[in-house]
Amino acid sequence: NAGVTQTPKFRVLKTGQSMTLLCAQDMNHEYMYWYRQDPGMGLRLIHYSVGEGTTAKGEVPDGYNVSRLKKQNFLLGLESAAPSQTSVYFCASRNLAGGDYNEQFFGPGTRLTVL
Amino acid sequence: DAKTTQPNSMESNEEEPVHLPCNHSTISGTDYIHWYRQLPSQGPEYVIHGLTSNVNNRMASLAIAEDRKSSTLILHRATLRDAAVYYCILRRGSNYKLTFGKGTLLTVNP
Numbered sequence: 001n002a003g004v005t006q007t008p009k010f011r012v013l014k015t016g017q018s019m020t021l022l023c024a025q026d027m028n029h030e031y032m033y034w035y036r037q038d039p040g041m042g043l044r045l046i047h048y049s050v051g052e053g054t055t056a057k058g059e060v061p062d063g064y065n066v067s068r069l070k071k072q073n074f075l076l077g078l079e080s081a082a083p084s085q086t087s088v089y090f091c092a093s094r095n096l097a098g099g100d101y102n103e104q105f106f107g108p109g110t111r112l113t114v115l
Numbered sequence: 116d117a118k119t120t121q122p123n124s125m126e127s128n129e130e131e132p133v134h135l136p137c138n139h140s141t142i143s144g145t146d147y148i149h150w151y152r153q154l155p156s157q158g159p160e161y162v163i164h165g166l167t168s169n170v171n172n173r174m175a176s177l178a179i180a181e182d183r184k185s186s187t188l189i190l191h192r193a194t195l196r197d198a199a200v201y202y203c204i205l206r207r208g209s210n211y212k213l214t215f216g217k218g219t220l221l222t223v224n225p
Contacts, residue, residue, distance in 0.1 A: 031211055035215075040217070042217050045212060048212065102164070102211065105161075106159050108158055109158055
């Protein structure tokens with residue numbers, strides 16, 4: 001299993017450009033998450049999804065949109081990139097079952113720079 | 116969500132035990148204590164979690180105070196590969212989201 005993969009690994013954008021980050025998981029997980037991590041900070045939740053076709057806002061959703069058209073994929077879109085969105089973006093997934101078990105599996109991250 | 120407090124940084128020597136503390140004085144009865152770590156230039160990875168009792172797994176041990184207001188992650192023999200930022204996170208039982216703080220940066224000296 002590849003686990004959680006993210007595409008691309010690196011990207012440089014100019015202010016105002018748009019792009020989509022792709023997250024894919026092959027573990028048949030129900031929950032998927034998008035986080036951002038700024039230098040010296042912990043991760044902050046942008047958006048999440050509790051199943052195919054559903055999405056919800058996290059802690060810092062402004063400037064981002066998401067879609068979960070297929071269970072294995074979770075897309076994060078930036079419609080008009082701003083320098084404040086320069087960050088490392090992590091995707092994670094988690095299984096629905098398991099009671100109190102709540103392990104999230106993280107991807108390797110996408111480093112985005114907005115000039 | 117209840118807040119956790121961790122030291123910004125700690126140092127250890129290779130092959131020695133490491134005790135990483137976490138205070139969570141406002142923890143509620145349904146809050147699980149999770150530990151994740153983030154190796155340099157990687158995404159976080161799960162380490163261990165518990166509710167009331169001490170827990171052991173292949174990576175670490177989790178010691179939870181009797182009043183649950185603090186916990187300690189124990190790495191029994193630190194290796195250079197254990198150098199990472201360690202996050203102590205509280206998760207309410209019904210909540211499927213994790214809130215990350217700044218964590219503790221662990222440096223392991225050869």
